[in-house]
Amino acid sequence: MTDQQNQQPAPRHGDDRGARSFETLAIHAGQEADPLTGAVVPPIYQVSTYKQDGVGGLRGGYEYSRSANPTRTALEENLAALEGGRRGLAFASGLAAEDCLLRTLLVPGDHVVIPDDAYGGTFRLFSKVAERWGVEWSVADTSDPAAVRAELRPRTKVIWVETPSNPLLGITDIAAVADVARSAGARLVVDNTFASPYLQQPLALGADVVVHSTTKYMGGHSDVVGGALVVSDPDLGDELAFHQNAMGAVAGPFDSWLVLRGIKTLAVRMDRHSANATRVAELLVAHPKVTEVYYPGLPGHAGHEVAAKQMRAFGGMVSFRVAGGEQAAVDVCDRARLFTLGESLGGVESLIEHPGRMTHASTAGSALEVPADLVRLSVGIEAVDDLLADLSQALA
Numbered sequence: 001m002t003d004q005q006n007q008q009p010a011p012r013h014g015d016d017r018g019a020r021s022f023e024t025l026a027i028h029a030g031q032e033a034d035p036l037t038g039a040v041v042p043p044i045y046q047v048s049t050y051k052q053d054g055v056g057g058l059r060g061g062y063e064y065s066r067s068a069n070p071t072r073t074a075l076e077e078n079l080a081a082l083e084g085g086r087r088g089l090a091f092a093s094g095l096a097a098e099d100c101l102l103r104t105l106l107v108p109g110d111h112v113v114i115p116d117d118a119y120g121g122t123f124r125l126f127s128k129v130a131e132r133w134g135v136e137w138s139v140a141d142t143s144d145p146a147a148v149r150a151e152l153r154p155r156t157k158v159i160w161v162e163t164p165s166n167p168l169l170g171i172t173d174i175a176a177v178a179d180v181a182r183s184a185g186a187r188l189v190v191d192n193t194f195a196s197p198y199l200q201q202p203l204a205l206g207a208d209v210v211v212h213s214t215t216k217y218m219g220g221h222s223d224v225v226g227g228a229l230v231v232s233d234p235d236l237g238d239e240l241a242f243h244q245n246a247m248g249a250v251a252g253p254f255d256s257w258l259v260l261r262g263i264k265t266l267a268v269r270m271d272r273h274s275a276n277a278t279r280v281a282e283l284l285v286a287h288p289k290v291t292e293v294y295y296p297g298l299p300g301h302a303g304h305e306v307a308a309k310q311m312r313a314f315g316g317m318v319s320f321r322v323a324g325g326e327q328a329a330v331d332v333c334d335r336a337r338l339f340t341l342g343e344s345l346g347g348v349e350s351l352i353e354h355p356g357r358m359t360h361a362s363t364a365g366s367a368l369e370v371p372a373d374l375v376r377l378s379v380g381i382e383a384v385d386d387l388l389a390d391l392s393q394a395l396a
C-alpha cells in the first residue's frame, strides 16, 4: 500500500457543516457542484483508474477506484456528516461493512458480546464465519446494561448493539451500554439501520462505530445493496480505510450515487414512515387476531421511554404475533396485497414477511430464534388508509 492509498481525497464540503441542520446536510454534505461543469449532483465516476501528472502526481488524491472514487467520496463524506462522525466508509453491502469492521477490530481469541435479537445475517457472520477464525462470542439481552456487563470477559473487544432490533424492535440504551463498553476497554458498535441517522445518532451517545445497511432506509427505494461504517476517531477511521482498501468490498460508483440520491429525501421519508407505522401499530393493538405488537412508539413497549429519549421518532418497522400460530402468521403474509411479500425493508413501498421462515431462518435453534407466529412489516410511505385496509383484509 502506498502513502497515496492511505490519503483521503480533498474534502468537497465547506467547513461550516457543523452549523447546518440534518435536512440540509443530507442534500449538500460532500456534494459541492462539480468543479468542471457545475453539475449540481455528483457525477457517476464510472472509472477504474486515473491519469497521473508524472509518477505519483495524483489529481485530488485519486489513483485507483478500489482505494477511492469521487462518487464514493461524496457518499462517504455525506455519511460522516449525517452521523456526526469524522470518517465514513461505503461498502458493497451491510455485511461487507460488518466483515471489514470485525477483521479490523478483532484477532483470534478476542470476544464479542452480541445481542439476543439481531439481523439474521449478522448472527450468521459471527456464528458461521468469525467463529471459524477464532473469534468468540456470547449473547446478551442488550436492553439490560447489567446483562451486557455480566457477559464481559478479559478479551471482550466489542459490544454489538442493534436498536431498534430486527425483528423484535427491542431498544437498547446506547449511552448506558457505552458506559459499560468504556469501563471494559471495549468498543461499542451500533447497527443504526432501523433508525437511520435522522432518527438516532449513536456516536453522540457514546458509540465508537455506527454500522448501516444502506440497502434499507438510506437508499430507501429497494434498488441498491450497500453498507457503511462511520466513526469519530480518525485513527480508527484510517485503520478501517486501510482494511477497506486491502480487502476490497467497496461500494461501486453507481451504487454510491443511488444511495446519495436516496439520502436527499431521508428526513421526509422517515417522518412519513414513522407516522404511518404509528397508525399501523394502533390498528394491530386493537385487532382481536393479534396477540402482541412490537413497536417502540407504543407507550406499553418495554423500551418506549429509552426510545423516546434517544430517537426523534420511532421509525417504520412494526412486528406482531398472530393468534393461531405459525400457519396463521404465514396466511396473513400470503393474503396481503398492497404489502408486498418479500425480504428487506426501508423502501418507500410496504413489505410484509415471516421472519422465522425468511430473514431469520439462520437463527433457528439458537438464542436468537424468533417466534414462529411473528410477522414483520416494513411500513412504507403510501397513503396510510390504503395500508390499514390491506392489513384489515389480510387479518380477516
Ligand SMILES: *Cc1c(COP(=O)(O)O)cnc(C)c1O
Residues within 6 Å of the ligand: 093, 094, 095, 096, 119, 121, 122, 162, 166, 191, 193, 194, 212, 213, 214, 215, 216, 225, 226, 227
Ligand atoms: C439488512 C441488514 C443488514 C445487512 O445488510 P446487507 O446490505 O443486506 O448486507 C445488517 N443489519 C441490519 C439491521 C439489516 O436490516
